[in-house]
Amino acid sequence: MASLLAVPDLALSLRAVVKHYGSIAAVDGLDLDVPEGTCVGLLGPNGAGKSTTMKMLTAQVIADSGDIEVLGHRLPDDSKAARAEMGVCPQLDNLDTSLTVEQNLLVFSYLYRLTRAERKPAIERALQVAN
Known part of the structure; x- marks a missing residue:
């Protein structure tokens, strides 16, 4: 029988992720864990960092600092392998x-x-x- 305290495998893990565009902090110290099998939406006002976060998760943009792991692959070092296992549906x-x-x-x-x-x-x- 599985333990009730067992930690699920993570599809996404972000730790202290930061991305600046010039003097503007688009993402400032984001920590996020998403267990495998979970559906997540990023909601927030314009400028909240949603698009920048998605671009970092797909390695289209490199974080200035912090750690990003997608499906067990560290980004940006292993971005090709991560993208080969993910599917992303853009809004437009x-x-x-x-x-x-x-x-x-x-x-x-x-x-x-x-x-x-x-x-x-x-x-x-x-x-x-x-x-």
């Missing part, structure tokens, strides 16, 4: 309608820090999957 699609599909995929390959050698094969795979 982020496609640039003035670009082709291939150009949009290229933009996302930069955002996800693919190396130059990884970009073309990844874009080709994505196009094949979507065909």
